[in-house]
Amino acid sequence: MIAFKFDYSRDNGERRRECLHKQPRHPATFACQHQSREVARTFDVVQTGGVTRALCGGERARRRCAPGRKRKGGAARRRAKGQPCDSRERHGACRGNGYLPTDGRLLLFRRGLIRILLPLTWRPFAKFRAARLARFGVTELDSAWQILHALDALDDPGTRCRVLQHALEEMHHASEFARVSRLPHPSVPPTPTPERHAIFRREQGTQGLIAYAAYACVGEEDVLAQFDAYASGVGDKDAEQVFREARLDEHGHVGLCRGLLVGLVGESGARRELTLARLRRLWEAWTRLGRDLGDVGSVVFFGSLYLVLGSFAFVPGWHRLHSRG
Amino acid sequence: MRILGLSACDADAGAVLWENGRVIAGAAEERFTRQSHDPNFPQFSASWALGLAGTGGPELDAVVFADDPGATFSRVLVSALSERFPWSLTSFAPIIKPWLAERLWVRDGISRRLDIHPDRVQCVPRPFAMAANAFVSSGLSESAVLVIDSAGGWQCSSIFAASWESDRLVLELLGGTQWPHALDLAVNAFASHGGFAKRDEEALYLDLAAHGDPLFADRIRRMISTSTDGMIDIESSFFNLSPGTTESSVSYTPALVNLCGPPRDARRPWPCEATPSGKAWVDPEDKRFADLAASLEVVIDQALTTLAHRARTLSNFADVCLSGTVFADPRRVAAVRANASGGRVAVPPDPGSGGAALGAAALAASERGGPRTTLPSSAVGRSWDANRDIAAIRLADPRYWQRFRRRDCAVVSGCRVVADTYENGEQVGERVASALGAGASVGWLEGRFSLGRGPDLHRTLLVDPFNVDAVRRLRRHVAGVAPTRPLVVGLTEACLDHVTDDLVMRAKLLPWEVVCVQAKPGVSASLAGVVDHAGKIQLMLVPPSAGFRLSEVLHALAAVGQLPMVALAPLCEGAWPPAASPADAILLFMRTELDLLVLDLTIIRKEN
Numbered sequence: 001m002i003a004f005k006f007d008y009s010r011d012n013g014e015r016r017r018e019c020l021h022k023q024p025r026h027p028a029t030f031a032c033q034h035q036s037r038e039v040a041r042t043f044d045v046v047q048t049g050g051v052t053r054a055l056c057g058g059e060r061a062r063r064r065c066a067p068g069r070k071r072k073g074g075a076a077r078r079r080a081k082g083q084p085c086d087s088r089e090r091h092g093a094c095r096g097n098g099y100l101p102t103d104g105r106l107l108l109f110r111r112g113l114i115r116i117l118l119p120l121t122w123r124p125f126a127k128f129r130a131a132r133l134a135r136f137g138v139t140e141l142d143s144a145w146q147i148l149h150a151l152d153a154l155d156d157p158g159t160r161c162r163v164l165q166h167a168l169e170e171m172h173h174a175s176e177f178a179r180v181s182r183l184p185h186p187s188v189p190p191t192p193t194p195e196r197h198a199i200f201r202r203e204q205g206t207q208g209l210i211a212y213a214a215y216a217c218v219g220e221e222d223v224l225a226q227f228d229a230y231a232s233g234v235g236d237k238d239a240e241q242v243f244r245e246a247r248l249d250e251h252g253h254v255g256l257c258r259g260l261l262v263g264l265v266g267e268s269g270a271r272r273e274l275t276l277a278r279l280r281r282l283w284e285a286w287t288r289l290g291r292d293l294g295d296v297g298s299v300v301f302f303g304s305l306y307l308v309l310g311s312f313a314f315v316p317g318w319h320r321l322h323s324r325g
Numbered sequence: 326m327r328i329l330g331l332s333a334c335d336a337d338a339g340a341v342l343w344e345n346g347r348v349i350a351g352a353a354e355e356r357f358t359r360q361s362h363d364p365n366f367p368q369f370s371a372s373w374a375l376g377l378a379g380t381g382g383p384e385l386d387a388v389v390f391a392d393d394p395g396a397t398f399s400r401v402l403v404s405a406l407s408e409r410f411p412w413s414l415t416s417f418a419p420i421i422k423p424w425l426a427e428r429l430w431v432r433d434g435i436s437r438r439l440d441i442h443p444d445r446v447q448c449v450p451r452p453f454a455m456a457a458n459a460f461v462s463s464g465l466s467e468s469a470v471l472v473i474d475s476a477g478g479w480q481c482s483s484i485f486a487a488s489w490e491s492d493r494l495v496l497e498l499l500g501g502t503q504w505p506h507a508l509d510l511a512v513n514a515f516a517s518h519g520g521f522a523k524r525d526e527e528a529l530y531l532d533l534a535a536h537g538d539p540l541f542a543d544r545i546r547r548m549i550s551t552s553t554d555g556m557i558d559i560e561s562s563f564f565n566l567s568p569g570t571t572e573s574s575v576s577y578t579p580a581l582v583n584l585c586g587p588p589r590d591a592r593r594p595w596p597c598e599a600t601p602s603g604k605a606w607v608d609p610e611d612k613r614f615a616d617l618a619a620s621l622e623v624v625i626d627q628a629l630t631t632l633a634h635r636a637r638t639l640s641n642f643a644d645v646c647l648s649g650t651v652f653a654d655p656r657r658v659a660a661v662r663a664n665a666s667g668g669r670v671a672v673p674p675d676p677g678s679g680g681a682a683l684g685a686a687a688l689a690a691s692e693r694g695g696p697r698t699t700l701p702s703s704a705v706g707r708s709w710d711a712n713r714d715i716a717a718i719r720l721a722d723p724r725y726w727q728r729f730r731r732r733d734c735a736v737v738s739g740c741r742v743v744a745d746t747y748e749n750g751e752q753v754g755e756r757v758a759s760a761l762g763a764g765a766s767v768g769w770l771e772g773r774f775s776l777g778r779g780p781d782l783h784r785t786l787l788v789d790p791f792n793v794d795a796v797r798r799l800r801r802h803v804a805g806v807a808p809t810r811p812l813v814v815g816l817t818e819a820c821l822d823h824v825t826d827d828l829v830m831r832a833k834l835l836p837w838e839v840v841c842v843q844a845k846p847g848v849s850a851s852l853a854g855v856v857d858h859a860g861k862i863q864l865m866l867v868p869p870s871a872g873f874r875l876s877e878v879l880h881a882l883a884a885v886g887q888l889p890m891v892a893l894a895p896l897c898e899g900a901w902p903p904a905a906s907p908a909d910a911i912l913l914f915m916r917t918e919l920d921l922l923v924l925d926l927t928i929i930r931k932e933n
Contacts, residue, residue: 145359148908160717164908165725168915172729175899179732186590188522195365196358302418310406317407321505322561 107222111229118233126184133239134189137177140246142196144170146216150200153209159260166256173246180238210264214273217257218281224250326695327380330686331371331435332391332454334476336362336650337678339776340370341705342378343686346696350374351705351776353679355902359909363902367682368438373707375439382439389447389689391454391681394431396478398424400504408566449685451477453485456496458684459648460487461698463671463835469640470496471632473649475507476678482508482557482632486640494691494698499639505566506559508628509651511549514564514576515621519614520591526900528654532809534622535858537615544584545617545624555635557628589614595807625651626660633661633670643668648684650677653779655813655863659841662829674703674837675777683776703837704783706774711907711924715744718911723931726915731898734802734918737931746927754877756928757921761787761882761891764795765920766803768896770910771874774903780813780839780865780893782875784903784910786919788854790814790892796854802918805898812855813839815867816890817879823888824848824862839865855892865893 122129147167154160181189200212224247231243261270330341333354341351350373355361357369375381382388405413405420427434436443456470467488475481483501487494516530548563563581582588593611633645645661645668652658652672662670673680687698723737730737747753757767767787775781788799790812800806816824821831827842834840844852844862856862869876879889896904898917904910907924914922914929922929 141359148359148906151908155713157713157716157720160713161720164714164717164911164915165721167908168726168729168912171912171916175731182592186520186592187588188517188520188526188591191522193360193363193365196360196363196369298422299418302421303414306406306414306417307411310410313403313406314410317403320403321407321566 107225110226114226114229115233118230119235122233123235127187127189129234129236129239130181130184130189133177133181133184134191137174137181138192138194140170140174140177142194143216143219144174145196146199146212149198150209150212152202153200153205162256166253169249169253173242173249176242176246180236180242183238184236206264210261210269210273211277213257213261213264214270214277215280217254217261218274218277220250220253220257222281223247224254326386326690326693327378327384328686328689328693328695329371329374329385329388329439330391330454330682330684330689331367331388332678332680332682332685333364333366333431334392334397334451334678334681336364336476337675338364338367338370339675339679339682340367340374341682341686342374343683343690343695343698344378346690346698348683348686348698348700348705350377350707351683352707352774352905353675353776353778353902356706356774356905359902361900361902366434366438371439377707382441385439385441385445386693387445387447387689388435388439388441389449389685390431390435391449391451391685392431392477393448393450394424394429396450397476398429400479404504404566408561447689449688450480451681452480452483452498452501453496453688454681454684455648456483456485456487456646456684457494457688458680459646459671459673459676460485460496461494461684461687462673462680462700463644463646463669464699465644465646465669465671467642468644468646468669468671469633469636469642470646470648471629471636472501473508473629473632473647473651474678475504475509479503481506481510484632484636484639486642487646489697492691492697493694494688496688500554500556500635502556502558505561505564506557508549508557508559508625509649510564510566510576511559512621512625512651514581515617517576518581518585518588519617520589520593522591522900529807529810531618531622531654531656532807532811533615533618535619535809537612537617537619539620539623540616541585541620542623545620547584548581549624549628551628551631555631555638557632585617586613595809622656626657629657629661630664634664637666637668644671645669646671646673648673648676648680652676653777655839655841656861659861662840669832671835672838673777674700674775674779674835677777679777701836703775703777704773704781705776707905708773709906711770711927714907714911715746715924715927715929718742718914718929719744721915723915729916731802731805731916733805734916737918741932742929743932744927744929748926750874750877750926751881753874753923753926753928754879754881755884757787757878757923758881758885758887760921761789761878762885762887764789764792764798766795766799766918768904768910768914768919768922769875770896770904770907770923771925774905775837777837778895778903779837780815781895781903782815782865782867782893784896784905785815785875786894786896787875787878787891788812788894790852790855790890791888793854796892798918799892799894803898803913804894805917806894810894811857811863812892812894813863813865814852814855814890815865815875815879815893816888817869817876817883818866820889821864824852824864824890834866836866836868839863 122132144167147163147170151160151163154163199215201208204211227243227247227250231240231247234240234243258270261273265273326345328343330343332339338354339352340354342349352370352373354365354367354370355363357373401420401424405417432443432446432448435441435446451474452472455472455474459472460468460470470485470487472483472485480501481504484499486497486499512527516527519530521527521530548560550558552558563578563584565576565578589610636645637643643666645665647658647661647670653676658670658672690698719742721742722740723742724740726737747756760767769785769787770783772783774784786799786804788795790796796812797808800808800810825842825844829840829842841861841863844856844860849856849860852862867876867879878891883889896910896913898913904913910922910924913919920930
C-alpha cells in the first residue's frame, strides 16, 4: 500500500509541499522525503474558509486559464478564441508545468491525419459518427475504471480524494460522449463492451502503481494532443464542445498522474518510466495496426468462406431454421 | 469439494464458487468491470471468488462453464449462413471471428487462465444450467422448471422436471422449442423498434405498457403465437435472426415495420410518468409505441402463462420455477403466478445469464456426489471496508463537482462534505428515517452485494414512497431512469395489510423475491409515487432479522408512527451496473442529487 503524507505550508509567500519520511519502492506505506519544486507546482494548495485543500485535475487548468490571470504574449488572444493558454500545450510538447517533452512531429502527423480524415468519414455519415462518439465514451469509462482499479493501492486520504475526483471527471466525459453519440442519428448507436485489461496489477505492488501512473500520464498526453484536432474536425457543435471541455480537463489529469509518478520515483525515475510507457504504447499501437491489417485479410477470407459455405448450406440451413422445432 | 461455475455468453458473465453445498461467493462480472451486462470472460469475478476462498485454480475439483460451445456455434453458423443470404455477407466475419478465436476453445481458455488441467474443465448445456439455477435457488424438493433463454445452443425455451433424489439433482428435459422460436428475440426486436438500446434498456420498453392500450395485440399474435402443443411459435420473417453480436445489426425486418409502423426516433424524450398524475402525451406517435408495448405485454403474458401450464402438465408437478431474463420483471412472474392454481412460482435471484454459473456449479457438484445445494441468501458478493473512502471524501469540496454533475442535476449546495459515524445500526436507522421523512434521497451500501440486478437490500437507493415529489426527484435526478420505471417498495410483514389484500404475499417467499400485486384502492392515492396506472405495486419483504441493517430504518419509521415502508431502486444511475464498492457509491453521490450516502455505520452528506 502506498500513502503520501502532505504538509502544505506557506514559506515566504511561496507554496511548497514538504514530504515526510520515505521508504522508496517498499510496498508498505511510505511518503517521499524530499522537497520537489516540480511536485509542488503540480499540486497547488489553496485555503478556502479556513480549510486547506489541494486543487485537482481540471480545476488547476481552469484557474491557469481563467480570465484576468496574467500571461505572456498572446495569451489573451488565445483565451478569447477558447484555446489553451500555453502555446506549447497546443503542440503537445509542454514544459515547466510538470509535462515532459513529447515528440511533437509524431503528434503533428497524427493531428494532421485526424484533421484530414474526420471531414471525410465523420461529417457525412451520421451513424458512423454516432458509433465513433459512443466508442469515445467507452474509452473514457475505461479510464475511470482503471483509476478505480488502482485506487486500492492508495492509502492516503488526500491522494484518494484527488484520484476519486479524477475518476469523477472521466465518468463525466463518458456520460457526455454517450449523450452526444445519441444525437446525430435516430437509432441508438451500438456500445461495445471490450474486455477489461487492467493496467495496474495489484500483485506487482509499488512497481505496478508506478507503471500505471506512467502509462496513464502518457495516455492522457496523447488524448490532450488529439482532442483539439477532433474538436476542429468533427463538424458537430455538441460533440465539439464535449471534446474541448474534455481536453481542458486532461491538462489536470496529466499533472495528477505525473505528480503521483514523481512522488513515487523522483524526477529522473519519472522520465525513465514515461519513456518505457511511451515505448509500450508504441508497441501496442504497432500490434493494433497489425491486428487491423489482419482484420482486412480476415474479412476477405471469411467473405469467401461465407460465399462458398453459404451456397451449399443456405437451403438446408433455411429449412432447419424455419422448421417447427 | 470446491467447484467454480462460470458463465459468459452474449450477456452477463459471472462466476460462482460452490463449496460443500453452499455458495460462498458469486458475482456478475459487470460489478467489477463497471460495464453493463459485460459478456466477456469473468476474470475479475472469478479471481475475487478464488481469492476470497484462499484457493487457486489447481485446488479446485472442477470448473464448469455454463454453455455447450459446439452447439451454440452450430446455431450461430447456420443462422449467419442461411438467414438473409447473401445480404448478410458483411456481418459474417465479425460474428464468426470471436468464435474461432476463443469461444469454441473455451475449455482450453479456462484451463490456461485458471491454471487448471483441461480434464477438470467441464461444459454444461446452458438450458440445464439455467434450470438448475432456478430449481436450486427455490428450495423446493420437486417442481417443473420453465427456461426462456436463447443465448446458448439451439434450445430457446425448455421445460424440465426437476427433483432431488437422495441429494442428487435430477433434471429431465420434457420439451421445448428450438431456434429461432425465441421469445427474448421478439422482445429485443420490439425494444429496438421502440428506440431502446439493446440489453440496457429493453426492460424500459415494457414499462410503457401501463400507458398504452393493447390495440396491436392481434397483429403481434401473427408474429408470436402458441402452437397446439403449447409451445411458442415465432414467425421469423419479422425478426432478424442473424445473431445480434454485431454492432450494426438491427433486430427487426421491414415486415415488422410495415405491420407496426416506422421505428421511434431514439432522441425523443419520454413524456409520460409512472404515476396517475402527470400523464401527458406530446405526440400521438409516442402513444403508438405505448400501445405496441401494451400489446406485446398481453401477448407475452399469455404465452408465458400457457408455457407454465404446459410445464405443470408435462411434469405433473404443481410448483414451477422460472428462469430467463424475461422473468427478471416481476410483472411477467405475476402473470404466471395469477394462473398458478395454487402451486408455488419461484424465481432465482439472478434469473438471467449471470445465474447460469450457479446452476452449472450445482449440477457439477451433484454429478460428483456433492451435498445438496442450498441458497439461504443472495448476498454472496464482495464486501468492502469503507473507512479509507470515508476519510478521502471528507477532504472533498462539493463545489468542485458542479461542472461534473450529471446534466439534469441541480447545482450542488454546500461547501463541504460531512461524514458522521454512528455507534450502531439503530442510530443510523433513526437518522435515515428522519431524512426520508424530510423528502431526502438516500443511498445505502453495507455488507456484501447480492446476485443479480434485482432489488438489493445491501446496495439500494431509498426514498419515502408516500412523497410523490421525492420519488420523482429520485427517479429523474438521482437514478436517472425513465419516469416510467416502477420502484419496488420494501416493507415489513406487519405492514402488508395496509397495502394489499393479495394472498400471494402471505405465502412463503424467498428473500430476494419481488411480487407485483394489486394495491388497495385507498392506498393507491397515498402511494401515487410507486403505484402504476393499473393499480399494481411491487413489494419486497425486508426481513427483521440480523444481516439486514435496513430493517433498522423501518423500525425507526414505525417508532415515529409512520408506516415502515421505503421505496427501493438499484444503487446506480441510468444503464450503468449497480454500485459494488464504496467508491462507486461515492461517485454516484458526487454526480447526482443524492442527499445522504450511508456506508456501513457512516452517513455522508453535503453541508453548508
